[in-house]
Amino acid sequence: MKGIIFTEFLELVEDKFGFSVVDEIIEQSELPSEGIYTAVGTYNYKEMVSLVMNLQKQTDIPAITLMEVFGEHLFSRLAKLYPVFLNGVEDPIKFLMSLEDYIHVEVKKLYPEAELPSFDTELQKPDQLKMTYHSVRCLYPVAEGLIKGCFKHFESEVQITKNMITESGNKVEFIINKL
Incomplete structure (x- = not known):
């Protein structure tokens, strides 16, 4: 990490x-x-x-709450430290959809040894995204906080439904609704 x-x-x-x-x-x-x-x-x-x-x-x-709050904080800090990743993006769903194919690719260029979680994304409706988190670290509350931080950055309201695909939390599905 x-x-x-x-x-x-x-x-x-x-x-x-x-x-x-x-x-x-x-x-x-x-x-x-x-x-x-x-x-x-x-x-x-x-x-x-x-x-x-x-x-x-x-x-x-609770640890889950602490990690989620940290994820939200982390998004705001990363947005300040690396604004280039947000250039030209005006929508949180579009940003989240770019995570795997753009953001993580660029992070790997900067830090080849970085072990990042992976995210599968599928647009369900124009304002609804299914995002599946995969990581052996099982830090999905941080990912949920990052999602919330993303929406806060774009000054958008969000509703997130979380489905634990595995009990350990190494695979979690988020249904993200932009309100």
């Missing part, structure tokens, strides 16, 4: 809960990186899971 995911997560935690909570969750987690991340580094995704689980213990907020 790319370091930017970790640095943005820790920034969000500091903004919402303070530096002492960041310090606590790093200390409580067994991290091979010792919690020292660079945006361009690559780290084991299990470190993120450990950080989220320890944040859950610190805040009593």
Whole structure:
């Protein structure tokens, strides 16, 4: 997992809960990186899971909620850091449909070692998209937050229905309705 995911997560935690909570969750987690991340580094995704689980213990907020909020935050940060990916796009559904064939292709050019989730998309109606998430990391709440963040960026309302295709969460179908 790319370091930017970790640095943005820790920034969000500091903004919402303070530096002492960041310090606590790093200390409580067994991290091979010792919690020292660079945006361009690559780290084991299990470190993120450990950080989220320890944040859950610190805040009593469910891990799924924490990951979803992080995904929403992450979209806004990535939109600011990489505005080129949003150039000429005026609709969140069109953006989401470009994820696999454009965005992820460009990310792989920049970071060939990046292990990205994959998304199958199928336009159901002009304002309805079926998007299927696939990842061994089972971080689908982050993906759901990213979808919500995308719609917020485009100042659009969204309704998302989630269907767990596998119990583990490595394959999840989102039915996304632009309202």
